Amino acid sequence: MEEDYIKLIFGLKLKQLRTAKGLSLFGLSKLTGLSKSYLNEIEKGKKYPKPDKIVILSEKLDVPYDHIVSLKLDNNLAPIGEILRSNILKEIPLEIFGIKESNLIDIVANAPAKVNAFISTIIEIAKHYSFGKESFYLASLRSFQEANNNYFDGVEQSVLKFATTYQIDLNRPILSKELEDILIEEYGYIIKESELGKYEALENLRSVFVPKTKTLLLADGIDERQRSFIYSKEIAYNFLEITDRLYTFPWIKFESFDHVLNNLYASYFAGALIIPKKELILQLETVFEKETFDEVLFLKMFEAFNASPESFYQRLTNILPKAFNIQNLFFLRFTHKADSEKYHLKKELHISHQHSPRAYETNEHYCRRWVSLKVLKDINKSKKTHEFDIQISNYVGDDTKYLVLSSATKDPFKDNQYRSISIGLLINKQLERKLKFLDDKAIKTQEVGVTCERCAIKDCKVRQAPAIILDKVAKNKKIEIIVEELNTKFG
Incomplete structure (x- = not known):
């Protein structure tokens, strides 16, 4: 088992034994002769005491040595063991939500029995429905988007900076050729078509990026809008200096939450570049001010921005809120x-x-x-x-x-x-x-x-x-x- 897991379990058990005796950290320190700060580090799972220190703790707390070092948890701490064994805390991007792992463990460890029963239930449901790492990452990403109203001003500003740097006119449709030139001349890309079509298993992939040679392989038959979006995402990875990224579009698998989040930022950048905020707002205002819905005018926006329906509707979720x-x-x-x-x-x-x-x-x-x-x-x-x-x-x-x-x-x-x-x-x-x-x-x-x-x-x-x-x-x-x-x- 991981050393961190063993430390955490020991710390939880020590805290449980101490509180059961009605002792504060100060009181336990006075009883055992071990410093308060040292005991606090043990309880937080940061340190594991040497055998002689464990002997002192077991004697003063009146529990057998084997019990205090055992990894078996009492019923009220069992959910913590389940969480730690499942390694779910390593998979949840806690930092995105401003949560420290140690704080979460502390909350759960001190929760009433009914709360722990609820946590156990959630774990069982996750197991039953095969709720794996990828599902959790995607659910976390949706929560992250919803918490920010799916609007990221930092990326919006990066698009404006990019347009200024490379003299891109955001008042007219951006064509793929203009983006392709930037990828080749500025970022040293090699773009190849027809290669992916040789492999039947890759029929669903639109692009594959080979980082070692900066080669971008494109699928046969992608249209102008798809090509512009793919190029815009590649530009985003480079301009935003994102190195921890996915290399296929659509993605096949991801290894970390950073992969998922960086994919969101690159896609957001692409949408904001192809469908600039200022121009979109002006056109939406024109549609919204009419007494009747003008379908022709609404659909003209797709052409005006050289965007697929999915990119356009996704962009609406950024701008409307x-x-x-x-x-x-x-x-x-x-x-x-x-x-x-x-x-x-x-x-x-x-x-x-x-x-x-x-x-x-x-x-x-x-x-x-x-x-x-x-x-x-x-x-x-x-x-x-x-x-x-x-x-x-x-x-x-x-x-x-x-x-x-x-x-x-x-x-x-x-x-x-x-x-x-x-x-x-x-x-x-x-x-x-x-x-x-x-x-x-x-x-x-x-x-x-x-x-x-x-x-x-x-x-x-x-x-x-x-x-x-x-x-x-x-x-x-x-x-x-x-x-x-x-x-x-x-x-």
Whole structure:
């Protein structure tokens, strides 16, 4: 076992024995003749005492030597052992949240029995659902984005500095050729195409970077928008001086939280470069000030910024909370195979509010009334390159409404595969003040649920499964009422 683990366990046990005796650190120091600072270092897991010191501690605390050095923990400290053995504290990026590992251990060690039972439950759930390191990193990243309203001013300023340094005109669309020249001439890149196409297993990869020779391998068939985004990310890694990075796009695996976080910063830089904040705000203001929703004007923004729908919608999640104070929003990406009834939620972000849906419901049937799924059906039938729709989604029983904008495109790397990108804005007084077109009668209002299994909508013609979870809740409620009546009758 790791030396640190042994130190921590000993320190926890010593603290438990000391407090059980009603002793302060000062009192234990006086009793044993060991300095208070030395005992404090032991309890914090920073030092492990020599055998002669352990003998003194066991004698004065009246516990067997074998018990105090044993790695077996009492029931109330068992969750700590589980956490330490699982190595989860090494995987959680605690520093991002301003937490010290020693402080967290101390909190858990002093928690009531019920809290420790809760921690044990969380660990069991994580094991049961194979909640591994990658899942935790991604969940931590989403929390980090949400805590910052998905806006990072330092990266925004770096983009402006880059534009000045390399004389990039942010008032016009940035083309890939301009970015390619910077990569080659300034950063010494070698760019090769057609190499990845030789390997069938790499069909989902768009780029691979080989650091030793600064060679960027690009997939066959990537379009201008994808190429610009890839080049912008590579520029970001260099301009931001990020060396601890991922080398494939999309990523295959990551070894540390820094990989995940740095990937976010590079992607954010790319989005901010391709879709400059100042210009985007001006164009959004034009759309928002109209009394009716101008779909043509909205879609023109995609062309104006040489950006894919996903990059554009992602950029909206950066700008809307900061520039327009629209902070209750969600971002979703669904994938769908043609002629299939399955829809997979692959990416999500929720800012300032616990919006529906969330990815944990993937074993249930997402509501077929969502515009996110409708555009996927539409593009499957129309075979267009881009399907767009807008909808006001009224969540039955939840008393919430969202304005949802959604785009569907074909997956360029997979036959008969499509994806939809959606952004949902909570309709409240703030949104009503910002968006004058909210009363546009042409925007369809649709009653929706979260999943069929939880949906209260009666006689839904597109229902995929009965409302078994909702029915179970109703049944339990009925039983509860009858039991109350019986208590009243015979009490």
